[in-house]
Amino acid sequence: MSILRNIKEISGNIVNTTWIEWVHPLIPNEPEILREAIRIAMAIKHCLICTRLDGCYFLESNMPELPLHPYCDCYKENISSDKLKNATAYCPISKFKDYIFTDEIKSKGKMYIFTSMGFSSDDSYTLSTEFERQALSCYLNGNYSLDFLDQNGQRIGIPITLNNHMFWSGWMVYPNGKIQLVTPFGGWIDEF
Amino acid sequence: MNFNKMIQLKNDNYLKSNNIYKGAIGFVISSSGEYLDALFYNDNIKGDTAYIQVKKDDIQPYDLPVSKELMIYLKTQIKENNLDRKNYFKTLPFKQYDMVKLIVEKDKYAKLNIHKGDTGVVMEDYAVHDYILVDFGTIDGQMKYSKGCISVNIKDIELVNI
Ligand SMILES: [Zn+2]
Numbered sequence: 001m002s003i004l005r006n007i008k009e010i011s012g013n014i015v016n017t018t019w020i021e022w023v024h025p026l027i028p029n030e031p032e033i034l035r036e037a038i039r040i041a042m043a044i045k046h047c048l049i050c051t052r053l054d055g056c057y058f059l060e061s062n063m064p065e066l067p068l069h070p071y072c073d074c075y076k077e078n079i080s081s082d083k084l085k086n087a088t089a090y091c092p093i094s095k096f097k098d099y100i101f102t103d104e105i106k107s108k109g110k111m112y113i114f115t116s117m118g119f120s121s122d123d124s125y126t127l128s129t130e131f132e133r134q135a136l137s138c139y140l141n142g143n144y145s146l147d148f149l150d151q152n153g154q155r156i157g158i159p160i161t162l163n164n165h166m167f168w169s170g171w172m173v174y175p176n177g178k179i180q181l182v183t184p185f186g187g188w189i190d191e192f
Numbered sequence: 193m194n195f196n197k198m199i200q201l202k203n204d205n206y207l208k209s210n211n212i213y214k215g216a217i218g219f220v221i222s223s224s225g226e227y228l229d230a231l232f233y234n235d236n237i238k239g240d241t242a243y244i245q246v247k248k249d250d251i252q253p254y255d256l257p258v259s260k261e262l263m264i265y266l267k268t269q270i271k272e273n274n275l276d277r278k279n280y281f282k283t284l285p286f287k288q289y290d291m292v293k294l295i296v297e298k299d300k301y302a303k304l305n306i307h308k309g310d311t312g313v314v315m316e317d318y319a320v321h322d323y324i325l326v327d328f329g330t331i332d333g334q335m336k337y338s339k340g341c342i343s344v345n346i347k348d349i350e351l352v353n354i
Contacts, residue, residue, distance in 0.1 A: 026265065033198070033217050034256055036233055040241060041269035048239075048321060098289045099313060099327075105354055106291050106313060109331025151239075152320045152343045170341050182315050183327045187337040 017142065019084050020063060020076040024054035029175040048151040050074050055175025056154060057087065059142040064149055087177030089136035095184050096124035110185045117163045127162075131181060134160050135171060139179055144171075147186075155182060159189055166190070199230060200254040201246070211281040212242055217254050221270065231270060236284040237346075239321035244279045284324075285346065288317040292326060292349040301348075306339050311352055315341060322346050 024046070027038050039051045050068055057079060058064070066076060096114075101121035104111050119127060135158045138144055147155040147170065156179070157168040168186035171179045198217055206212040218232035218241075227245050234240035258266075286292060290313070294301060297308040306312075312328035324346055328339040 026262065028262075031256060033233065034258060034262075036238055037198075037219070037266060038262070040233065040239060041266050041273065043239065043321075044273050052320070094289070099315075102289075103354075106289075108311070108313075108329065109335075110329070113331060113335070148342060150323070150343050152323055152325060155341075182325055183329065183341045185337075186329060186341060188335075 018060040019057055019079040019081075020060045021079050022053040022056050022058065022063070022066070022074060023077050024050050024074050027051055027054040029055035035175075047072065049149060052151060052153045053149075056173045057084065057177045058173070062142055062144065062146065064146065064154060084140065084177060087136065087140060087179075089132045089139065089171070089179050089181075091128040091131040091135070091181040091184075093124045093128045095181055096127050097121055100184055113167075113185060117165055119162075127184075128181075130162070131160060131169060131184065134158070135169065135179060135181070139171075157186055160184075198254040198256050198258065199228075199251045201232070202250055202252050205250055206244065206246065210242060210244055210279055211283060212244065213281075216281075219266065219270065221267075223248075232281070234281040235318065237282050237319045237322065240282050242279055242281050243277050282322075284319055286314045286324065286349075286351060288314055290314045291352040291354050293352045294328075294344065294348060295350050296348045298348065301342070301344070304340060304342055306342065310339065312339075312341075312344075312349075319346055324349075 028034055042051055047069055050072060053064060053074070066072070066074060068074065100107050100110050100114055101124065138158045144156040144158050147157050154173045156171050156173055158171055159166055160169045166189040168189060169181060170183040170186040172182050173179055199220055201212060201214055201216045204214045212232055216232045218230050221229045221231055226248050228248055228251070230244060230246050230251070232242050232244070234242065291311055292314055294306060294308055294310045301307065306328050310328055312326040315325040315327050322345055323343040325341060326344045326349065327341040329337060329341055330339050331337055
């Protein structure tokens with residue numbers, strides 16, 4: 001029973017739904033300034049990528065490779081479903097207001113995509129809350145794809161559906177189950 | 193002054209001379225008379241620090257729950273690493289949503305189809321160890337998407353005025 005407890009079927013595939021927290025010794029999940037101080041103190045002897053992954057939550061079946069490199073100090077800790085309830089998705093309104101809906105040159109064609117789906121700058125708040133709602137739901141269901149991982153952190157792609165169009169949005173994973181939008185549009189789903 | 197607490201700059205007295213802004217947070221390394229040697233952390237470029245002498249009157253305690261064990265580790269590492277003895281913060285030359293241009297051709301960008309001359313938009317208000325996220329994602333006339341959002345060294349891009 002306990003072995004099967006965290007196994008469920010998603011889209012016809014049996015997947016492991018255990019959630020884990022990536023742990024690098026000594027680094028607290030918060031506050032950011034203390035994390036930063038410790039990361040800098042460790043920077044000479046420790047991997048910059050691992051120290052940034054510390055505290056981030058992933059589905060065990062969809063996480064960065066562990067160990068990430070030879071002599072990696074990191075390990076994973078299972079997360080209770082109670083802890084996972086604290087997960088949040090944050091989409092700054094400025095990603096639409098000050099980026100997507102500025103002009104075609106700056107948005108490099110992304111403004112056209114959103115206007116042709118029926119949205120304008122006035123919908124920035126609506127879009128940001130809708131992105132947060134869909135992203136959190138997808139993240140918690142393990143419906144995300146691991147994207148770039150470097151000193152800036154782990155980015156993940158999350159599918160968004162608006163007016164029958166499906167596309168990728170790009171998010172950064174932060175400690176304690178927080179994800180934050182990096183870019184609203186990262187390509188059509190069917191192009192991948 | 194409690195040596196085992198974090199500190200915060202109270203004013204802009206070190207802005208012109210050291211580019212260290214009011215509110216910067218750091219640690220006391222040593223003390224003599226009315227002066228302290230302190231290490232400050234740059235919030236705009238994570239990983240960047242400045243080591244300066246400050247007047248005790250210019251700082252205040254910054255209260256954070258830091259365990260004694262962690263504080264000892266931090267202080268030892270700072271001393272052992274002889275962290276970055278420069279006495280100023282680097283400047284982040286870009287703001288969030290600035291348009292920038294890639295000014296170099298490098299394999300690490302080229303393999304992602306991002307080349308010298310490509311433009312993108314800065315997506316965060318901070319860099320990490322000199323790398324900042326730039327969205328080069330482009331939609332063409334056929335609505336096809338290419339390139340993407342990647343981390344770029346701040347020395348490899350320049351501001352584009354539009
Ligand atoms: Zn590691």
